[in-house]
Amino acid sequence: MAELDEKNNKLAIKLVYYGPALSGKTTNLMRLHDLLQPDLKGEIMTLETQNDRTLFFDLLPLGFRAPSGLLVKFKLFTVPGQVAHDGTRKAVLSRTDGVVFVADSQRTQGVNNAESFENLAANAARVGLDFDRLPLVVQFNKRDLRDVLSEEEIKTRWQDTKWPLYFSAAINGNGVNDTFQQLLIDVYKDMDRRYGLQSEHRLKQRDFVTSLMTGSVGSGRACR
Amino acid sequence: MSVIAKGNFDGDLRLHDLLTGSELSRLRSAIEVILGEGTRLTDEAGEVIFSIGTADADPGRRRVALRIELEPVGYIEANNSEERLHAAALLIEQILKSSARYHMASKLHLEAVHADYEKLQQKHEALRESEVRYKALAENLEERVKEQVKTIETAQRSLYQSEKMASVGQLAAGMAHEINNPIGFISSNLSTAQSYVEKLSTFNQHLCNSNDVSALRSAWSQSNLDDDLQDFPSLLQESLDGANRIARIIADLKVFSNVDGQEEELADINEIIRAMCNVSAGQVKQHAQVILELGDLLMTRCRAGHLSQVFLNLLLNAVEAMDVGPGEIRIQTSQDGDEITIRFADTGSGISEPELTRIFEPFFTTRDVGQGTGLGLTVSRDIIQAHDGRIEVSSQLGVGTTFTIHLPVRE
Numbered sequence: 001m002a003e004l005d006e007k008n009n010k011l012a013i014k015l016v017y018y019g020p021a022l023s024g025k026t027t028n029l030m031r032l033h034d035l036l037q038p039d040l041k042g043e044i045m046t047l048e049t050q051n052d053r054t055l056f057f058d059l060l061p062l063g064f065r066a067p068s069g070l071l072v073k074f075k076l077f078t079v080p081g082q083v084a085h086d087g088t089r090k091a092v093l094s095r096t097d098g099v100v101f102v103a104d105s106q107r108t109q110g111v112n113n114a115e116s117f118e119n120l121a122a123n124a125a126r127v128g129l130d131f132d133r134l135p136l137v138v139q140f141n142k143r144d145l146r147d148v149l150s151e152e153e154i155k156t157r158w159q160d161t162k163w164p165l166y167f168s169a170a171i172n173g174n175g176v177n178d179t180f181q182q183l184l185i186d187v188y189k190d191m192d193r194r195y196g197l198q199s200e201h202r203l204k205q206r207d208f209v210t211s212l213m214t215g216s217v218g219s220g221r222a223c224r
Numbered sequence: 225m226s227v228i229a230k231g232n233f234d235g236d237l238r239l240h241d242l243l244t245g246s247e248l249s250r251l252r253s254a255i256e257v258i259l260g261e262g263t264r265l266t267d268e269a270g271e272v273i274f275s276i277g278t279a280d281a282d283p284g285r286r287r288v289a290l291r292i293e294l295e296p297v298g299y300i301e302a303n304n305s306e307e308r309l310h311a312a313a314l315l316i317e318q319i320l321k322s323s324a325r326y327h328m329a330s331k332l333h334l335e336a337v338h339a340d341y342e343k344l345q346q347k348h349e350a351l352r353e354s355e356v357r358y359k360a361l362a363e364n365l366e367e368r369v370k371e372q373v374k375t376i377e378t379a380q381r382s383l384y385q386s387e388k389m390a391s392v393g394q395l396a397a398g399m400a401h402e403i404n405n406p407i408g409f410i411s412s413n414l415s416t417a418q419s420y421v422e423k424l425s426t427f428n429q430h431l432c433n434s435n436d437v438s439a440l441r442s443a444w445s446q447s448n449l450d451d452d453l454q455d456f457p458s459l460l461q462e463s464l465d466g467a468n469r470i471a472r473i474i475a476d477l478k479v480f481s482n483v484d485g486q487e488e489e490l491a492d493i494n495e496i497i498r499a500m501c502n503v504s505a506g507q508v509k510q511h512a513q514v515i516l517e518l519g520d521l522l523m524t525r526c527r528a529g530h531l532s533q534v535f536l537n538l539l540l541n542a543v544e545a546m547d548v549g550p551g552e553i554r555i556q557t558s559q560d561g562d563e564i565t566i567r568f569a570d571t572g573s574g575i576s577e578p579e580l581t582r583i584f585e586p587f588f589t590t591r592d593v594g595q596g597t598g599l600g601l602t603v604s605r606d607i608i609q610a611h612d613g614r615i616e617v618s619s620q621l622g623v624g625t626t627f628t629i630h631l632p633v634r635e
Contacts, residue, residue: 012236014234040295041294042292042293042294043321045293045321045324045325045328047325047329056328056332057332059293059328061293061294062294063294063295071295073293075234087336087337087340088332088333088336090336090339091233091332091335091336092332094335095232095234
């Protein structure tokens with residue numbers, strides 16, 4: 001859960017990229033690191049095995065200052081996708097404020113996607129998150145590959161769920177920003193409700209999103 | 225290795241946590257060589273981690289922020305060239321980042337292990353609870369089994385009671401026959417006696433109306449009263465015997481039928497056996513000859529009705545065993561010190577070895593369905609045990625079976 005550190009005037013928001021092994025969670029983070037231009041951007045801290053498989057997590061720190069002077073810090077994490085690392089996955093998921101579920105669009109990965117999504121729901125409950133209220137965006141990645149489920153098929157499968165659905169090819173950066181923006185919009189609603197971002201920190205939803213994308217809190221202010 | 229700081233793995237990292245012990249002193253030595261006197265390392269709030277030489281505020285000193293994520297976690301200050309200072313800062317940042325990775329991974333690992341441990345604890349707790357439940361169930365189960373056994377035993381007893389009633393019915397039929405016989409000849413004798421009395425009263429009229437002795441004599445001889453008077457006493461004697469026979473049967477029946485709710489009383493076992501033999505004679509005599517060899521016995525405190533049941537059971541079992549033809553049933557009693565021994569030996573077909581081990585089991589029967597419940601010997605043994613006695617059996621196929629009862633004398 002995000003915490004407002006009043007002493008240091010700082011709000012730390014935790015977002016997690018969840019999904020089956022090799023679905024492209026780390027790739028999402030790397031592209032975001034390249035694409036986003038916030039005021040504050042750290043290096044990706046990554047702990048991986050020799051096979052490019054995430055062992056613990058990847059971490060991308062981002063941040064900007066609200067007009068009130070509040071420092072809004074984001075920590076973007078990925079979880080290890082492999083089934084065996086469930087303990088680590090659960091610990092990374094703890095205290096999260098939003099989740100991007102990165103699914104693999106390949107036809108062969110249907111079962112893995114489903115199992116991982118169920119695992120997400122189960123772990124959310126285990127670490128005390130209200131899964132029904134948790135900001136969550138579903139991203140179907142690897143659209144660049146052949147033999148993937150068609151967008152129609154995927155939409156039909158997910159039409160009865162309430163979560164926004166995005167298509168991406170993270171390897172090229174396609175859809176990565178859109179997915180993240182959607183998550184920011186949902187997370188903003190949550191944060192605004194709890195910490196009065198608009199009323200107390202003069203931070204609008206649009207600025208909340210664009211500040212991370214382009215670092216343009218200044219221009220946001222100018223617009224008013 | 226540095227000590228892992230407390231808190232969540234995703235919390236903010238502080239310089240104090242990342243640089244400790246020997247790492248810090250090695251870094252200090254290296255920085256001293258690179259940046260020289262007047263160098264200071266401080267945390268993000270300006271608190272000094274280490275300083276080299278005279279590190280008082282120097283207006284010419286340069287300062288560079290150290291970052292791991294976004295905000296500075298500390299500062300390095302030195303009286304040295306910008307280039308050197310930045311190179312040193314970069315070096316320290318690299319060390320901090322590597323330490324940060326180690327810290328976060330360690331803490332994450334600890335969190336995961338802790339969560340797993342808690343889960344194990346919960347599972348353990350759940351298992352313990354279910355163990356308690358199963359234990360309770362098991363205890364309960366024992367109680368329920370006991371209840372069931374009680375129910376079954378009650379059912380057994382009532383079943384035995386009903387079988388007993390059936391055998392009493394059979395006995396009653398036999399008894400009816402035994403009583404009917406004397407009653408038949410008693411009533412026939414009595415009607416004959418009636419005709420004698422009528423003849424006598426007729427002759428009495430002659431006696432009152434005539435004084436002619438010769439006429440009275442001829443009337444006497446005509447009425448055949450001489451023979452009748454001769455017959456009369458034996459007629460009455462025979463009837464008296466019959467009545468006595470009935471009285472004896474009734475007495476035996478009373479001894480035998482006094483089964484339920486009776487108190488213990490001083491009784492003669494031999495008497496009980498005799499009564500039982502008399503009562504059952506009708507059922508036995510076509511199948512077997514009963515030989516009584518009854519020794520002198522002390523009176524003993526017992527439930528006579530119950531023992532009658534046992535003896536009748538043994539006797540009727542012996543009768544049942546006579547399936548190849550009439551045989552002999554020898555009932556012997558004897559006393560040795562404080563113990564009375566009662567033996568029922570028959571010359572019946574005998575019992576096979578495997579059956580012999582089971583004959584006291586409830587519901588074990590070799591008879592056809594409807595012919596017996598298989599409870600007779602079970603109840604017999606119960607009764608003997610209730611008298612602090614024991615019952616034994618030995619048998620040989622084709623030769624016969626002997627039941628031996630040992631009873632302590634109780635006064």
